[in-house]
Structures are given as C-alpha cells and as structure tokens.
Amino acid sequence: MLNIQDILETNRMIQENNLDVRTITLGISLRDCCHSDPAVFCDNIYRKITSTAADLVRVGNDIEDEYGVPIINKRISVTPIAIVAESCKTDSYVEVAHALDRAAKKVGVNFIGGFSALVPKGYTRGDRILINSIPQALAETERVCASVNLASTSAGINMDCVKELGQVIKMTAELTKDRDALGCAKLVIFANAVEDNPFMAGAFHGVGESETAINVGVSGPGVVKRALEEARGADLGTVAEIIKKTAFKITRVGQLVAREASKRLNVPFGIIDLSLAPTPAVGDSVAHILEEMGLESCGAPGTTAALAMLNDAVKKGGLMASSFVGGLSGAFIPVSEDAGMIAAVEKGALSLEKLEAMTCVCSVGLDMIAVPGDISAATISGIIADEAAIGMINNKTTAVRIIPVPGKSLGDYVEFGGLLGHSPLLKVNTFKCDDFISRGGRIPAPLRSLTN
Amino acid sequence: MKVVITVVGRDKVGIIAKVSAVLADKGVNILNINQNILDGYFNMVMIAELDGSKVPLREIQKALAEKGGEMGLEIKAQHEDIFMLMHKV
Numbered sequence: 001m002l003n004i005q006d007i008l009e010t011n012r013m014i015q016e017n018n019l020d021v022r023t024i025t026l027g028i029s030l031r032d033c034c035h036s037d038p039a040v041f042c043d044n045i046y047r048k049i050t051s052t053a054a055d056l057v058r059v060g061n062d063i064e065d066e067y068g069v070p071i072i073n074k075r076i077s078v079t080p081i082a083i084v085a086e087s088c089k090t091d092s093y094v095e096v097a098h099a100l101d102r103a104a105k106k107v108g109v110n111f112i113g114g115f116s117a118l119v120p121k122g123y124t125r126g127d128r129i130l131i132n133s134i135p136q137a138l139a140e141t142e143r144v145c146a147s148v149n150l151a152s153t154s155a156g157i158n159m160d161c162v163k164e165l166g167q168v169i170k171m172t173a174e175l176t177k178d179r180d181a182l183g184c185a186k187l188v189i190f191a192n193a194v195e196d197n198p199f200m201a202g203a204f205h206g207v208g209e210s211e212t213a214i215n216v217g218v219s220g221p222g223v224v225k226r227a228l229e230e231a232r233g234a235d236l237g238t239v240a241e242i243i244k245k246t247a248f249k250i251t252r253v254g255q256l257v258a259r260e261a262s263k264r265l266n267v268p269f270g271i272i273d274l275s276l277a278p279t280p281a282v283g284d285s286v287a288h289i290l291e292e293m294g295l296e297s298c299g300a301p302g303t304t305a306a307l308a309m310l311n312d313a314v315k316k317g318g319l320m321a322s323s324f325v326g327g328l329s330g331a332f333i334p335v336s337e338d339a340g341m342i343a344a345v346e347k348g349a350l351s352l353e354k355l356e357a358m359t360c361v362c363s364v365g366l367d368m369i370a371v372p373g374d375i376s377a378a379t380i381s382g383i384i385a386d387e388a389a390i391g392m393i394n395n396k397t398t399a400v401r402i403i404p405v406p407g408k409s410l411g412d413y414v415e416f417g418g419l420l421g422h423s424p425l426l427k428v429n430t431f432k433c434d435d436f437i438s439r440g441g442r443i444p445a446p447l448r449s450l451t452n
Numbered sequence: 453m454k455v456v457i458t459v460v461g462r463d464k465v466g467i468i469a470k471v472s473a474v475l476a477d478k479g480v481n482i483l484n485i486n487q488n489i490l491d492g493y494f495n496m497v498m499i500a501e502l503d504g505s506k507v508p509l510r511e512i513q514k515a516l517a518e519k520g521g522e523m524g525l526e527i528k529a530q531h532e533d534i535f536m537l538m539h540k541v
Contacts, residue, residue: 002456002497002499002532002535002536002539004486004488004495004497006535006538006539007456007458007497007535008458008495008497009539010534010535010538010539011458011528065509065510065513066509066530066531067530067531067533067534068528068529068530068531068534069534248541249538249539252537252538253534253537253538255537256533256534256537320541
C-alpha cells in the first residue's frame with residue numbers, strides 16, 4: 001500500500017531536486033545497411049533509422065506525461081560507422097554523417113551517436129577514413145556525435161592513433177572556432193569503451209548487441225545531495241548507506257521507464273546506466289555532493305576519496321533496483337556541465353591534474369574540459385595517453401573530451417549552451433611531450449596479475 | 453490503471469469538492485483519500501481507478517491542471533507504478 005510520505009517524497013525529488021531520466025537511447029544495428037555505393041548506403045541507413053525510431057520521441061513523451069517524471073533526452077546510437085561504411089567505395093564519410101544528421105532531425109532526437117571507430121590494436125581502411133572525416137563531419141552536422149576507442153586492457157594503447165587524434169581535435173576546433181570549438185564537445189576518445197552506453201557523446205551500438213535495444217541513463221545528483229543534507233555530521237558508513245538507498249530509488253525510476261519504453265516500442269530492454277549525470281542547473285551537481293560530504297570545495301584534498309565512495313555506493317544501491325545494469329555506470333564529472341565544478345575551477349580549487357586523479361575512481365574521464373586554443377596537438381595527445389593509461393591499467397572505461405578553444409586563453413570563458421554548459425578555461429601543463437608522442441607505435445597490453 | 457493524484461497548495465474551502473467534481477465528470481472512481489494541513493499548506497493524495505473512465509489520462513491531467521490553476525493549487529495525476537516501484541524492493 002502506498003503511503004502519503006512516500007508519494008510526497010517522490011514528487012519532491014522530481015520537482016525540487018531535479019530527479020529525471022537523462023536519456024532513453026535507442027540502439028540500432030546498421031549491419032544490414034552496407035553497400036559499395038555510398039549514396040545507396042546513406043539511403044539505407046537513413047531509412048533504417050527513421051523507420052526504427054519513428055515512435056521514439058512520442059513514446060518518450062507519453063511515458064513522461066503518464067508517470068510525471070521528466071525524460072530529458074531521447075537519443076539514438078548506431079553501429080560504429082567505420083565498420084558499416086567500410087565497404088563503400090569512397091574516401092570520406094562526411095556524407096554518411098550528413099545522412100545520420102538528417103535521420104536524427106527527421107525523428108526529432110537531439111543527438112545520434114556512432115560516428116565511431118574501434119582501433120585499440122590498429123586501423124582498418126574504414127577506421128582511417130572515419131577518423132580523417134571527423135573534423136569536417138562534426139563541423140558540418142549538428143546532431144552527430146563521434147567517438148574513437150583507442151585503448152583497452154586486453155590490447156594496450158594505439159599510440160599512432162593517440163598522436164593522430166591530437167591533430168584531429170585541433171582541426172575540429174579550428175573548423176568550429178566560430179562556435180567556441182563546439183565540434184570538440186561532440187567527440188569522445190575512449191579506452192575500454194562500452195558497447196551499450198546510452199550517454200552522449202560517446203554512445204554507439206556495439207557489434208555484440210542485438211538488432212535494437214533500449215538503454216536508459218538515469219540521473220539525480222540533486223536527490224543525493226538533498227538526502228545527505230539530512231545527515232550532516234554522520235560518519236561515512238552512514239553516508240554510504242544513504243547514497244545507496246537514494247541510488248536505489250533513482251534507479252527504480254529508470255527501470256520503470258526502460259521497461260515501458262521497451263514494451264511500447266517493441267524493442268528489447270538493454271541496460272540501465274547507473275550514472276549520476278549533472279547538468280549546469282543549480283541543484284544538479286556532483287561537485288556539490290562532494291562538498292556536502294565536508295569539502296570546502298570540490299578539488300580540495302579528500303576529493304578523490306569522497307568521489308570513490310560516492311561512485312561505489314551509487315553502483316551498490318542501483319544494482320538491486322534494475323534487472324540489467326551496464327553502460328558507463330558511475331558518477332560523471334564533466335566540468336562545463338556541472339555548476340559546482342565550474343565554481344571550483346573559477347576559485348582555483350580544481351585543476352586538470354586533480355580531475356585526472358578523480359577519473360581513476362569514477363566514470364568516465366576528463367570530460368568537457370575547455371583549454372586554451374594555443375596548446376599543441378602533441379600536448380592534447382599526451383593528455384589522451386595519460387587518460388588511456390589509467391583506463392588500461394585499472395581495467396575501466398576512461399575518456400577524454402577536451403576542447404582547445406581557438407583565440408581564447410586563461411581567464412576567458414566558453415559558452416556552449418544547453419546541457420553542454422559553460423566553463424572557464426583550465427590551465428594545462430605546457431612542458432612538452434612531443435618526442436614521446438611522435439614515437440608512435442603501440443603500448444603493449446598490461447599484466448593482469450601482480451597488480452600492486 | 454490506478455493513478456495517484458496529488459494536490460498541493462494554500463488551504464481554502466472546497467478543495468476536495470472541486471477536485472472530486474472534476475474526477476466524477478471524467479468517470480474516475482476515487483479509491484482512497486489522504487489529506488493533511490502542514491503550516492497552512494494543503495497536501496492531499498488520492499488514489500483513483502481509471503478503468504471505468506473513457507477519458508484518456510492526458511485529458512484528466514489537463515482538466516485537473518486547469519482546475520488547479522483556477523484555485524492556485526498544483527494538481528498532478530501520475531500512474532501509481534512510479535511510487536510503487538520506487539519505494540518497494
């Protein structure tokens with residue numbers, strides 16, 4: 001039997017603490033769309049996406065109305081384009097990106113992910129074409145998101161690709177400099193990428209997935225912070241318990257939405273991604289949870305420990321609430337998308353180096369980091385290599401979404417708008433790593449025992 | 453389908469009567485009402501059955517929201533599952 005307190009608590013979470021379902025992402029396999037003629041291929045993928053996802057937005061809106069819980073985004077992920085476009089007789093996939101963009105606009109989703117290549121060990125012809133197409137594709141399209149997986153615990157790090165992507169990111173920034181290098185906000189570089197991630201910009205529909213799948217990303221940093229406000233001074237074991245219970249409740253909402261979306265769209269339920277995803281809105285910040293635990297500012301000593309506990313407790317609480325869990329699952333720390341992170345950078349409490357340490361214990365990596373436009377491609381590659389190494393050695397997903405903003409320097413701000421937020425530029429260590437990056441080659445896969 | 457109707461706002465005369473009238477008009481059967489006043493704020497939770505109603509939930513939500521607007525109250529109607537699932541293992 002329902003009791004009034006539970007009902008009022010649920011509605012308070014939604015109305016006052018920004019509880020929402022961050023995304024329903026429909027994964028679609030494009031493996032049956034291959035064709036040697038690029039025009040036919042583009043036509044195939046457009047038809048498949050627009051027919052499969054025709055009802056996605058309507059169903060998402062219906063569920064939102066019926067249950068009274070906001071569903072912020074409806075999105076699509078597709079099979080990595082480097083794989084399915086490989087048999088096309090062409091040397092550029094920019095047209096493919098346009099076809100994806102048209103399909104996204106037709107069905108009304110705000111992002112489509114999967115302009116991707118998976119190259120931890122090396123390239124195929126399709127991988128090379130895709131990576132070369134990224135800058136122009138992201139500059140000319142609005143809703144297409146790109147990602148490259150260049151390292152894994154089982155394969156090592158593809159350092160040739162690390163080097164190349166430093167240049168790709170610089171070029172993407174240059175081609176979108178009129179929009180504060182917005183193109184780079186749609187490009188994620190992964191180590192140990194997962195195949196069922198519902199979150200953008202890194203979502204793609206992995207080759208091990210079913211024909212279609214519904215993956216749901218939940219959110220609710222504000223709900224966790226509110227719960228902790230009622231336990232000020234309690235010991236950390238108690239704090240972990242509160243986070244677990246709150247994560248359970250948040251995830252239950254995601255499970256309900258995923259189940260309904262799956263039933264109404266007649267698409268198998270894939271996974272719930274147990275993530276705390278912040279937004280720039282006040283009261284929706286992961287940094288503020290860490291501060292509620294007792295830090296003067298996110299970035300202070302103790303931040304990594306607090307984040308580690310938060311991340312672990314969210315998973316423990318969420319696991320019980322859902323039949324299938326996957327994706328990235330953990331607290332996100334995207335700087336420009338989190339009001340508390342932005343404030344911490346502004347007051348000098350949070351540095352790139354501290355963020356790097358934080359990525360060792362949470363999902364996902366150096367995310368939405370705006371840096372001065374004059375940093376070199378090799379320095380960007382060095383940052384990617386460091387992050388990939390953390391992922392490779394620790395057997396976890398890590399990612400880099402870095403935005404070198406042309407014409408801007410320390411003290412300047414960037415404004416991406418909407419969920420992508422705004423941010424002051426972060427300071428980058430400018431000692432050079434050019435000779436290390438220019439070596440190229442591959443860092444071998446690490447030991448998986450003797451791991452001290 | 454069972455829905456949970458929550459009414460929140462400043463207390464005044466006739467809230468239950470007017471909300472119930474909207475529901476009766478739409479053929480919605482009220483199963484349970486729970487109400488209290490906290491610091492002058494009216495909190496009411498109704499559980500109602502929609503199966504006998506020919507009106508879609510969306511229209512009922514709209515009629516309730518309009519009535520809420522007139523009376524300075526926030527009135528929501530949600531499928532009960534969101535509450536059932538969140539608070540039960």
